Each structure stands twice: as C-alpha cells, then as structure tokens.
Amino acid sequence: xxxxxxxxxxxxxxxxxxxxxxxxxxxxxxxxxxxxxxxxxxxxxxxxxxxxxxxxxxxxxxxxxxxxxxxxxxxxxxxxxxxxxxxxxxxxxxxxxxxxxxxxxxxxxxxxxxxxxxxxxxxxxxxxxxxxxxxxxxxxxxxxxxxxxxxxxxxxxxxxxxxxxxxxxxxxxxxxxxxxxxxxxxxxxxxxxxxxxxxxxxxxxxxxxxxxxxxxxxxxxxxxxxxxxxxxxxxxxxxxxxxxxxxxxxxxxxxxxxxxxxxxxxxxxxxxxxxxxxxxxxxxxxxxxxxxxxxxxxxxxxxxxxxxxxxxxxxxxxxxxxxxxxxxxxxxxxxxxxxxxxxxxxxxxxxxxxxxxxxxxxxxxxxxxxxxxxxxxxxxxxxxxxxxxxxxxxxxxxx
Amino acid sequence: xxxxxxxxxxxxxxxxxxxxxxxxxxxxxxxxxxxxxxxxxxxxxxxxxxxxxxxxxxxxxxxxxxxxxxxxxxxxxxxxxxxxxxxxxxxxxxxxxxxxxxxxxxxxxxxxxxxxxxxxxxxxxxxxxxxxxxxxxxxxxxxxxxxxxxxxxxxxxxxxxxxxxxxxxxxxxxxxxxxxxxxxxxxxxxxxxxxxxxxxxxxxxxxxxxxxxxxxxxxxxxxxxxxxxxxxxxxxxxxxxxxxxxxxxxxxxxxxxxxxxxxx
Ligand SMILES: Cc1cc2nc3c(=O)[nH]c(=O)nc-3n(C[C@H](O)[C@H](O)[C@H](O)COP(=O)(O)OP(=O)(O)OC[C@H]3O[C@@H](n4cnc5c(N)ncnc54)[C@H](O)[C@@H]3O)c2cc1C
Ligand SMILES: Cc1cc2nc3c(=O)[nH]c(=O)nc-3n(C[C@H](O)[C@H](O)[C@H](O)COP(=O)(O)OP(=O)(O)OC[C@H]3O[C@@H](n4cnc5c(N)ncnc54)[C@H](O)[C@@H]3O)c2cc1C
Numbered sequence: 001x002x003x004x005x006x007x008x009x010x011x012x013x014x015x016x017x018x019x020x021x022x023x024x025x026x027x028x029x030x031x032x033x034x035x036x037x038x039x040x041x042x043x044x045x046x047x048x049x050x051x052x053x054x055x056x057x058x059x060x061x062x063x064x065x066x067x068x069x070x071x072x073x074x075x076x077x078x079x080x081x082x083x084x085x086x087x088x089x090x091x092x093x094x095x096x097x098x099x100x101x102x103x104x105x106x107x108x109x110x111x112x113x114x115x116x117x118x119x120x121x122x123x124x125x126x127x128x129x130x131x132x133x134x135x136x137x138x139x140x141x142x143x144x145x146x147x148x149x150x151x152x153x154x155x156x157x158x159x160x161x162x163x164x165x166x167x168x169x170x171x172x173x174x175x176x177x178x179x180x181x182x183x184x185x186x187x188x189x190x191x192x193x194x195x196x197x198x199x200x201x202x203x204x205x206x207x208x209x210x211x212x213x214x215x216x217x218x219x220x221x222x223x224x225x226x227x228x229x230x231x232x233x234x235x236x237x238x239x240x241x242x243x244x245x246x247x248x249x250x251x252x253x254x255x256x257x258x259x260x261x262x263x264x265x266x267x268x269x270x271x272x273x274x275x276x277x278x279x280x281x282x283x284x285x286x287x288x289x290x291x292x293x294x295x296x297x298x299x300x301x302x303x304x305x306x307x308x309x310x311x312x313x314x315x316x317x318x319x320x321x322x323x324x325x326x327x328x329x330x331x332x333x334x335x336x337x338x339x340x341x342x343x344x345x346x347x348x349x350x351x352x353x354x355x356x357x358x359x360x361x362x363x364x365x366x367x368x369x370x371x372x373x374x375x376x377x378x379x380x381x382x383x384x385x386x387x388x389x390x391x392x393x394x395x396x397x398x399x
Numbered sequence: 400x401x402x403x404x405x406x407x408x409x410x411x412x413x414x415x416x417x418x419x420x421x422x423x424x425x426x427x428x429x430x431x432x433x434x435x436x437x438x439x440x441x442x443x444x445x446x447x448x449x450x451x452x453x454x455x456x457x458x459x460x461x462x463x464x465x466x467x468x469x470x471x472x473x474x475x476x477x478x479x480x481x482x483x484x485x486x487x488x489x490x491x492x493x494x495x496x497x498x499x500x501x502x503x504x505x506x507x508x509x510x511x512x513x514x515x516x517x518x519x520x521x522x523x524x525x526x527x528x529x530x531x532x533x534x535x536x537x538x539x540x541x542x543x544x545x546x547x548x549x550x551x552x553x554x555x556x557x558x559x560x561x562x563x564x565x566x567x568x569x570x571x572x573x574x575x576x577x578x579x580x581x582x583x584x585x586x587x588x589x590x591x592x593x594x595x596x597x598x599x600x601x602x603x604x605x606x607x608x609x610x611x612x613x614x615x616x617x618x619x620x621x622x623x624x625x626x627x628x629x630x631x632x633x634x635x636x637x638x639x640x641x642x643x644x645x646x647x648x649x650x651x652x653x654x655x656x657x658x659x660x661x662x663x
Pocket of ligand 2: 290295300301356357359360361363
C-alpha cells in the first residue's frame with residue numbers, strides 16, 4: 001500500500017498535468033511566445049480592427065514571420081522551421097485565444113490554406129519566389145477557390161486559365177476571398193479544360209500586381225469583422241506558365257488535399273476558444289445575482305456547462321488523435337472531416353448558450369460574447385458547409 | 400562586453416494567489432511560473448548592448464529545478480549561457496541570503512556590467528541588487544528607464560525615475576549593477592528558431608558545494624529576515640449606492656466617509 005502510494009506520488013511529481021503527456025519544454029516556450037504575441041500584438045488592438053473591418057496583415061505577418069511562426073512545419077530550405085505537428089498545434093491552440101475568429105482565420109489562410117499545395121506540389125522556383133516570402137511574412141496570401149456560381153460544388157467553377165505560349169490567361173471571378181483586399185498573391189483554382197470530371201482544373205500562383213486583376217468589392221460581413229473578405233475579378237490576367245502548381249489538370253486533387261489542412265486548422269478553436277467563452281461566462285454567473293443567489297447556483301446552468309466541458313474534452317482528445325495519425329503519416333481525411341463538422345457545431349452551440357447565460361448583457365456589443373456569437377456562424381459554412389462534411393463522411397463510408 | 404543578467408522565475412502575474420492553511424506560504428500547486436517581468440527588461444537591454452558592442456550575455460538565476468525554464472526562455476531570447484544556483488540549501492532565502500548566493504556565483508565570472516529587474520514581483524522586496532552590489536563592491540543604479548553604455552565600455556549614463564515623473568541622470572563607472580524599470584525597452588519575444596537553439600546552450604548548475612558557501616550562509620538559515628505569517632487583504636465588500644437629492648446625498652456621503660470609511 002505505502003509503496004504504491006509513494007510510487008504514485010513520484011509519478012505525479014514527474015508529470016505536472018495531462019498536457020505534459022503531449023508537450024515538452026520547447027512546446028511550452030513556443031506557447032508562451034504565441035500567447036504573449038496574441039495578447040500584446042493582437043487582442044490589444046482587436047476592437048479597433050473589428051470596427052475598421054480589416055487588420056494590418058502585412059505588419060502583423062511580418063512580425064510573426066520574424067519569430068518563425070508562419071512556417072512551423074515547412075521545409076527549412078524555404079524559411080520554414082522543419083518542426084512536427086505538435087509544434088504547429090501549440091501555435092494553433094494559442095491563436096485560438098484571439099478574441100474573435102477574424103484573425104485566427106486570416107492567419108490560417110497564410111499557414112494552412114494558401115500555402116500547403118505550393119509546399120507539397122510546387123516547383124523550387126515557386127517555393128523560392130512565393131512560399132519563402134509568405135513564410136517570412138513579406139507577402140500576404142489568399143486562397144481563391146469559391147466563385148459566385150461555385151461554393152459547395154467546387155467542380156462547378158467557371159474561372160478559366162487558357163494556355164497562350166509561355167503564359168496562362170485568366171478570366172472570371174472569385175468571391176468570399178479572405179485576405180483578398182490585401183493579398184500579394186493568390187493560390188487560385190481555375191478550369192484548364194472543358195472536359196467533365198475532376199481532371200479539368202489546375203492550381204496557380206497568381207500575383208495581384210499584374211494588369212487584369214481587380215478587387216471588385218470588399219464584402220460586409222455578419223462576423224469575423226477584423227478579417228477582410230473580397231470579391232475578385234480577373235480580366236485577361238496573364239501569368240507565366242511557371243506559376244502553375246504541379247501538373248496541369250491535377251489542381252482539383254491538390255485542392256482537396258489542401259482542404260485537409262484548412263479544415264484541421266479550425267479544430268483547436270473548438271476546445272480553446274470555447275473554453276475562453278465558458279470561463280468568461282462562469283465568471284459572470286458567479287457574480288450575477290438573480291432570484292437572490294448567484295446564477296452559477298442554478299443546477300440547470302451548471303449541468304449545461306458540464307455537458308459542454310465533456311464535449312470539449314472529447315474534441316480535444318480527437319484532435320490529439322488526429323495529430324498522432326498525421327504524425328504517423330496516415331490519411332486522416334475521415335477524422336478531419338468529422339472533427340471539422342463537430343467543431344463547427346460545438347462552437348456555435350457554446351457561443352449561443354453562453355450568450356443566453358449573459359441575459360440582456362449578452363445581446364450588447366460591449367460584451368465580448370456577442371462577437372463570438374456572430375463569428376461562430378462561419379465554421380459551419382467556410383471551408384465546406386456542415387452538409388458537405390456529412391457528404392464526404394457518407395461517401396467515405398460507402399453509403 | 401561580458402554582460403550578466405540576474406533573473407528570477409516568479410508566479411505568472413495572472414495567478415490567483417492562495418495562502419496555504421498554515422499561513423507559511425502560498426499554495427504552489429498548478430501555478431504557472433514565468434520570468435520576472437522586470438527581468439525581461441534586463442534581458443532585453445543586455446541583448447541590445449551585446450548587439451551594439453559585441454560580447455556575451457550570461458543569465459544568473461537562483462531557484463529550484465523549474466527555474467531552468469525561465470533561464471531557457473532568456474537563452475531563447477538570445478542570451479548565450481546560464482548559471483543556475485540550485486540546491487535545497489538555497490530555499491527560503493531572503494534578499495540578503497539571495498544576494499550572498501548570487502555574489503558567490505558571480506565572483507568567479509568576468510563581467511563588465513550586471514543588469515536585473517528593479518524588483519521581483521513575488522516578494523516585491525527590491526533589495527537584492529543593492530545587497531549584491533555591496534557584496535561585489537560595485538555601484539548600483541536603481542529604477543533605470545534609459546541606459547547608454549559608453550563606447551569604451553568603461554562607464555554608462557543611466558536615467559532613473561524619481562517622484563512626479565522627473566528623471567535623474569547618473570553617470571556610473573562600470574562594472575555596476577543596473578536595476579531595470581518598465582519603460583527601458585520593449586522586451587522581444589523568444590522566436591521559434593531561438594527556442595530550438597536554446598536547447599543546446601549551456602547551463603552551469605551550481606549547488607551549495609560548488610558555490611563555496613556554507614549551509615548557514617544561504618537560504619532560510621542565512622536569512623536576516625524571518626517571515627512570520629502570510630495573509631491576504633480582506634475581500635472588498637460590494638460598493639454602496641446612495642440615492643436621493645444631491646444635497647441629501649452630499650450629507651450622507653460626508654457622514655459615511657467620516658464614520659464608516661474614516662477617511663476624513
Ligand atoms: C467568412 C468567409 C470566408 C471565406 N473565405 C474563403 C476563402 O478565403 N477562399 C475561398 O475560396 N472561399 C472562401 N469562403 C467560401 C466558402 O468556402 C463557401 O462559402 C462554402 O464552401 C459554401 O459555398 P457557398 O457559399 O457557395 O454555399 P452553397 O454551395 O450555395 O451552399 C449553400 C448551403 O446549401 C447547403 N448545401 C450545399 N450543398 C449541399 C448538399 N450537397 N446537401 C445538402 N445541403 C447542401 C449548405 O447548408 C450550404 O451552406 C469563405 C466563406 C465565408 C463565409
Ligand atoms: C434588446 C433588448 C431590449 C430590451 N428592452 C427592454 C425594455 O424595453 N424594458 C425593460 O424593462 N427591459 C428590457 N430588456 C431587458 C430584458 O427583459 C432582460 O434582459 C431579461 O428579462 C433578462 O434579464 P437579465 O438581462 O437581467 O438577465 P439575468 O436575469 O441576469 O439572467 C441571465 C441569464 O441567466 C439565466 N437564468 C436566469 N434566471 C434563471 C433561472 N431561474 N434558472 C436558470 N437560468 C436562469 C437565463 O439564461 C438568463 O438569460 C431588453 C433586453 C434586450 C436584450
């Protein structure tokens with residue numbers, strides 16, 4: 001008995017908490033750097049940027065690039081850090097403490113949405129010319145897939161890239177493009193053949209300083225207001241053939257792979273941002289006296305909180321499982337799709353549930369929960385709607 | 400320039416402090432520790448001096464095992480090496496016995512300037528640097544908000560914060576101890592490449608034997624000060640809202656200020 005207890009105590013001394021099962025001292029230091037950065041360089045200015053409808057991405061990304069934060073998993077040959085998925089997860093987890101989804105998404109566009117395909121399939125030229133400055137924070141990027149006539153059904157897209165000598169000529173439009181008013185280049189999916197099927201599309205790097213490019217509209221959104229979103233227009237825009245990523249006709253396949261990084265990147269918000277919401281709400285419930293006692297004493301509210309905490313723990317562990325799968329080189333498409341679906345649902349449920357617990361104060365813009373509530377809608381549509389996630393899961397199951 | 404920085408690891412300033420039932424200290428379970436915020440200014444200033452004049456930055460810290468985390472953070476910011484005074488005998492130190500141990504670790508080192516925070520935010524004593532300077536027989540300048548080291552590295556001009564926002568300008572010959580105040584600089588973040596490099600930088604661990612001191616001179620035994628009890632200030636009561644006509648309110652307020660708050 002005694003011996004057992006001593007042994008347990010020794011174990012407890014070695015491991016200060018469950019997070020140490022996954023993270024080491026270097027992870028801890030990275031966490032501290034990103035945490036301080038988020039507090040001082042982002043959260044401190046967020047009210048202003050939300051009101052303005054955009055954030056100074058060039059300035060912010062440069063600072064992040066200098067700290068080596070934009071290319072954690074990317075090849076050192078192109079200015080990345082060559083580190084593993086756990087370092088990257090620490091980064092994403094700390095970004096989830098940003099008080100609103102605008103910047104976590106804007107940053108993830110740079111790190112997880114517009115650059116993975118260049119790193120994986122792009123030529124050395126593209127990596128030197130575009131990936132390197134993106135990781136250094138010298139260039140801001142966008143991913144340009146969605147069009148007015150093609151969202152959930154990506155294969156319906158109508159923007160064309162026609163080969164003409166040493167160039168491709170791009171015509172068409174894209175919409176809902178995050179970072180679109182500030183981007184220095186786009187990773188753009190366009191049609192390169194009229195044939196039906198998935199091999200008629202190609203992925204390109206499109207610099208935005210070329211003639212024929214136009215930001216036709218800056219869009220006004222319900223939430224994520226610190227992130228700019230644009231409608232873009234291409235009129236005979238010529239790019240060199242070198243700007244084709246990988247092989248012609250393979251763009252759709254590349255983009256489906258790239259989506260996996262995008263969808264994965266939202267998972268930490270479902271267990272970090274939601275915890276921030278719950279923590280602030282619990283603080284409020286403790287001090288808010290209704291019917292003669294603090295609201296936290298209402299069993300119905302405590303139970304609701306307990307259920308959310310349980311679900312949060314599940315999605316967190318699921319995310320760690322996905323990280324292990326990715327680290328082992330397994331295809332995690334099924335799990336990432338499920339994770340994205342669940343994350344989107346849980347985020348919304350908790351944002352709306354916390355808002356409810358704030359009573360009338362929750363409906364006031366001065367209360368931070370109202371921003372989370374407005375922003376919470378995005379995950380169920382952006383990066384693929386919930387129904388599309390269900391379609392993917394159903395297909396993988398062979399239904 | 401050989402630059403030393405005295406640095407302490409302290410509970411994160413966001414920590415909710417809980418006193419243990421015996422009143423002998425705080426409950427340390429689950430506390431997150433960070434580099435003392437004022438020491439961050441010292442590390443940053445040291446790195447700036449090094450960038451300008453060349454040399455090395457050595458971090459000197461006394462603390463338990465976990466203090467290596469804070470030393471690593473300073474190394475990740477760009478410092479070159481660490482000296483960690485770590486031994487059970489050093490525990491329970493006051494400002495004096497801390498200075499004693501630090502002095503023992505510093506004496507064998509070569510140094511042109513020593514920087515540190517103006518105080519550690521845990522005990523808030525703000526005395527270590529003065530005692531340490533005395534033991535090393537060098538000058539110290541406290542609460543420094545601007546520092547210019549002369550090109551020959553033999554002297555420095557420091558601005559001190561004094562009452563009412565006024566500044567005092569002091570020229571000091573080096574080596575000296577500079578106790579840093581907020582406003583001196585904007586500490587850099589530890590970059591990710593810096594963090595990965597810090598792993599390989601040396602930390603020299605100095606235990607009691609290596610320090611050359613006896614157990615009576617350091618830690619609780621060597622302390623001049625005995626802490627008898629810790630307690631938290633009483634919880635603030637909810638505010639009172641007075642209602643009525645302005646004249647009545649004024650009378651009520653004066654009455655309360657005099658009789659309850661005893662403020663006038
Ligand atoms: C804030 C924001 C930022 C964005 N950023 C980018 C970006 O940077 N780059 C980019 O390319 N795109 C971006 N998007 C676009 C996003 O990817 C699309 O909005 C999304 O894929 C859905 O496409 P859609 O809007 O055309 O909706 P539609 O395809 O018109 O679908 C409308 C709704 O129909 C339902 N639905 C769709 N298909 C099915 C089905 N098979 N079965 C049942 N129901 C279905 C879903 O509920 C869906 O929400 C962004 C969107 C938002 C809101
Ligand atoms: C846009 C807007 C307009 C309004 N206009 C008016 C107006 O014109 N005139 C006016 O007088 N008032 C108005 N109100 C106030 C409104 O009636 C109150 O906000 C509402 O009654 C809730 O009270 P509260 O905000 O104090 O929430 P609280 O009483 O603090 O309750 C907070 C939350 O706690 C939970 N809760 C409360 N009691 C319990 C319980 N017993 N068990 C479990 N859970 C509980 C609920 O989720 C509730 O939302 C308005 C509110 C809004 C948002």
